[in-house]
Amino acid sequence: MHGLYNFVRGPLAWVAFILFIGGSLYRLISMYKLARKKDVFVFEYTTLYFALRSILHWIIPFGNINSRNRPIFTIVTFAFHICLLAVPIFLLAHIILWDESFNINWWSLPDGVADIMALIVVAGCGYFLWRRLTQPEAKFVTSAGDYVILAIVAAPFITGFLAYHQWLGYKFWLILHILSGEIWLAAIPFTRLSHMLFFPLNRAYIGSEFGAVRHVRDY
Amino acid sequence: MAEPAKRIEDAGLDEGAAKLTPEKIEKVINGVLAAEGGARLKVYVDTCVHCGLCSDACHYYLSHDKDPTYSPVGKVKQTLWPILKNKGRVSPEFIKKASEIASTECNLCRRCVHYCPMGVDIAYLMVMVRRICHRLGVTPLYIQDTAHSHSATMNQMWVKEDEWIDSLQWQEDEARDEIPTLRIPLEKEGADVMYSIIGPEPKFRAQLIYQAAVIMDLAGVDWTMPASTGWDNSDMCMFTGEFEMMGRLKRDHFEAAQRLKVKKIVMGECGHAYRSVYDVGNRWLGWKWPPVPVIHAAQFFYELLRDGKIKVAKKFDEVVTIQDPCNIVRGMGLHEKVRYVVKAFCKDVVEMEPNRDHNFCCCAGGGVINCGPPWKMKRMHGNRVKAEQLAATGVKTVISPCHNCHGGIEDIIHHYKLGMHLKFLGDIIYDCMEKPGAV
């Protein structure tokens, strides 16, 4: 009975983190090299000021025209992304695992709050799913892969929630949770979730192309 | 709005596609991708989260009652995604459609960049599609003809050298009736300013050369125009994806300025030409910044007015609106300078909503109007929002410092029966400035 749990918590977790960190480094470094070879002006034009201007305007709610035009979407996506990043990092259960394994720990969210935040992530995924199914502009560019991504993203939060509440077979959900969490991590560098890595770089460049070269806003 | 159901015939697309084989398509596409498909292409395609948020930016999409096939990402889905997914194994029919979409359903106006949270530059992607189609020889006929003119004559309108000089002298003659001392200095080495314009000016709108000459003369500018090639700053090759030719054109233009040893180039009231000289062509040639400083007429007029070189004699006695040309607002942030000049010369301005760097494109830019009559109705149906914007201002005069905007907005005004007319900044300044030496 310890066997499966130990396997997903031990070796598989290593695999997941190596894929996540190694994969992210690989994607970033290979993209850097490609840009050096084919798009040198990216480095020429990018300036710190305009990079930050652009990034800030797009990570502050209502900092750009589109987010002001779509208040509901903006609120959903910000709540979704904040919870999505904060919960795994600041969850007490996770920190305890870090502490047990590596003797490191940090501030944690109260469990009750984290629980609600997990639900917000799931609700956010539900909202995105609804958009994909009903809103023509999203529906038209949606393919099976986009649903898979949503499922990958939602899974650790659903299973984590069920495990936390110990409904319907605690150990089953916990093991499924850890597995889905590992898929989640490993998927980031190799799917569209890599937008987490490239969002700041993309914005840094386009923000500079607009700001430093063409003297205009990009938001 | 109902889309014309019948297929549009265009020999450039139809005959070009008829010559293709799947093997050739695959080879050419993979060649282009291997040589030119860099990190930007990869990142833009990989990180687009398919959210569709860019849709609301596009006048085509809005004007077609939010038909998602006209959304920015929708156009990428119909062109680049299958090309990349199938590694170039697409049919001639597909290439034809892709060329049509990239060339006639996107103005490369970059408004969608203001809407995409990832900062995906859809215009860049559409240019990539045009580039592939160009290399496959599937480009709309009219714009291809203009590109040929560029290759053969280094100007857009098949203007021969003697015709060019003749046009300038003719306008000089005309202007001397008004200002007897006026000259259009040709090939004046060491002048401060080289003034360059687009091919259609000597061909169809010589009056604009006259007006520019009067403004230059009265403002006391030490200026000149080249007598040989390099005078035409326009660039259809940038829009067809014929970058090699674009490079030649830009080099020729800069070299004219260097040969004349001028301090800067002032470009006439054209948006796309400015884009090609300031932003695109220089990069292709490997210059981070243009080797000779270039400014657009709107900025030039602003500086003349600010420095007191030209003065307002009377106000243009009408309320006007301003059509912001994408290529000098999102292309250079000149919107406030344009307003500075317009407000100095006109009674009042009623803004369209949205305006300035968030403006809607005229739907002529990006080479779309240059695809010619077969595609005109696409522009009309594709820019109903502009007609609504214009009508809402309730004014009769639209000021726009861009040839493309003029062509596009004029067509929209006629199609939607708006009863308005357009003016360049130069028109207003010429009409309303102090003219000390005039007889």
Place this chain on the structure above:
Amino acid sequence: MRKRTLALNIGMGILVSILAFVLIPAYSQEDIVTLEDDAFGDRQRPAAVFAHEEHNEKAEIEECNVCHHLYQHGEKVEDESSESMGCADCHNVKEGYPTMPLMKAYHDMCQGCHKEKGEGPITCGECHPRGEPVASHETAH
């Protein structure tokens, strides 16, 4: 949780003391069923289930100091045991120095052994079950 105001601290302290005063006599005759250490104050999880007698029988633990250890100067004192003390007497809730923080001490004590022996609960919910730990009560008697 760890960040609470002083007032809340005192309030909770009083509350817990009253509860303890009321509850301890009721439980004192029975076997211990949960490790409800008062030192934690308000807790994130239900107290860990622990049936003392049953556990020790099952785990075949004879010596008290297998669990009720005593450390002096960082060394475990072999023949001493600490059942007269509370864990929190040495292990602070917050600071880890010089001893392990209290929660970690508990986790280490239980899970460490369970992992070593390959038996016994090692996941959160097995020790901190939601709702009344009915099953444990019953097996405890």
